[in-house]
Amino acid sequence: MFDRIVPRYDLVNSLMSFGMDRRWRVLAARLAVKPGDRALDVGTGTGYLARELRHAGASPVFAVDFSTRMLAAAEERVADGKADIAWLRADAQRLPFPDGSFDCVTNAFLLRNLSDLTSGLREMARVLKPGGRLVCLDITQPPGGPFGVAYRLYFERLVPLVGGLIGSDREAYRYLPSSLKGFPDAGSLSDLLSDVGLTDVRMRLLGGGSVALHRAVKR
Numbered sequence: 001m002f003d004r005i006v007p008r009y010d011l012v013n014s015l016m017s018f019g020m021d022r023r024w025r026v027l028a029a030r031l032a033v034k035p036g037d038r039a040l041d042v043g044t045g046t047g048y049l050a051r052e053l054r055h056a057g058a059s060p061v062f063a064v065d066f067s068t069r070m071l072a073a074a075e076e077r078v079a080d081g082k083a084d085i086a087w088l089r090a091d092a093q094r095l096p097f098p099d100g101s102f103d104c105v106t107n108a109f110l111l112r113n114l115s116d117l118t119s120g121l122r123e124m125a126r127v128l129k130p131g132g133r134l135v136c137l138d139i140t141q142p143p144g145g146p147f148g149v150a151y152r153l154y155f156e157r158l159v160p161l162v163g164g165l166i167g168s169d170r171e172a173y174r175y176l177p178s179s180l181k182g183f184p185d186a187g188s189l190s191d192l193l194s195d196v197g198l199t200d201v202r203m204r205l206l207g208g209g210s211v212a213l214h215r216a217v218k219r
Contacts, residue, residue, distance in 0.1 A: 002045075003069040005172045010046055012163050012173070017207070024137055024206055024213065025049045025108055029056045031215050032135040037103035040064070042092045042124060043110030047074025049137075050085050053106065062102075064090035093120050100129045108137040111189075112179040122196045128218040134198060140205070140212040141185040151210050155180070186212035 005012070013021045025048050033039060035057035041050040042064055050063035063085055065071050071087045078085065090096050092107075092114060105124045114120040124134055142148040142155075156177045163173025184192060189212065190201045198216035205212055 001172050001175065002067040006046070006067075006069045006073050008166055009070075009073075010048070012166055015162065015166065016159055020207060022048065024211060025052050027206075028106055028108060028135050028137045028213060029053050031213065032056075032104040032106050032133050033058045034103065038062075038101070040095075040097070040102045040105045040124075040127065042095070042105060042107045043113070044074055044087075045070050045108075047071075047077055047085070047087070049106055049108045050074065051078070053104075054085060058104065059084050061085045062088060062097075064088045064092070064095065066091060093123055095123050095127050097127045099126055100132075101127045102132060103129055104133045104135065106135045106137075109139065111136060111138045112183050117184075118192060118196065121192060125196045125198055125218055130218055132218045134193070134214075134216050134218070136189070136193075136212075136214040138189075138212060139180055139183075139210060140189070141180070141183070143209040147208050151208070155210075186214070189214060 028049060029052035033053055033056035037058045038060060039053045039058035040062045041053060044050045044063035044065045047063055050061050053061045061084060068089055071089060075087050093116060105128055111117060128134060142151040159176060160173045186203050190203050193201045193214060193216040199219050200217040202215045203212055
């Protein structure tokens with residue numbers, strides 16, 4: 001499915017988020033990186049967050065994804081080929097790196113797609129060095145009240161319609177709202193980060209409370 005939606009993936013993301021998705025990735029990179037960090041972006045997609053990690057001073061940057069076409073598109077977007085990013089095909093739940101390989105690990109809009117969320121978080125924690133930072137950016141359960149009602153209507157009705165028309169794949173964009181069903185809210189995700197051995201868990205809500213940015217540190 002993700003291979004199929006590559007051609008207009010970035011455009012549809014920008015439209016669905018009213019252009020805020022790129023700003024959120026910049027925030028995630030700045031929260032994760034200290035200059036000179038060895039960084040890993042998991043579920044990199046077309047590589048936007050990986051490139052922001054590099055811009056924030058990480059070097060080298062490793063970027064992994066399960067979709068070969070996403071990785072190909074990500075590499076093409078690095079015009080000069082000198083971005084110091086290694087693009088690798090890998091399963092987020094079986095990362096091909098030794099324990100303690102990275103100073104920071106990031107992911108953006110990945111967690112809802114994992115078949116076993118706890119396993120994926122534990123694997124990302126495993127490859128962090130002690131004191132390393134995990135930063136997660138994803139859609140979360142919207143708040144109550146009028147905004148929450150309006151957001152659910154938008155996310156469950158309008159997003160699949162617009163995504164299907166522009167992205168030319170109705171099935172893929174019908175999947176998007178269904179991926180949120182059963183996904184933990186922002187507070188519960190904070191608890192999961194603690195459960196996999198991370199500490200100093202901090203969370204910030206974005207997009208009126210529809211998106212959560214989490215940061216946690218490995219003991």
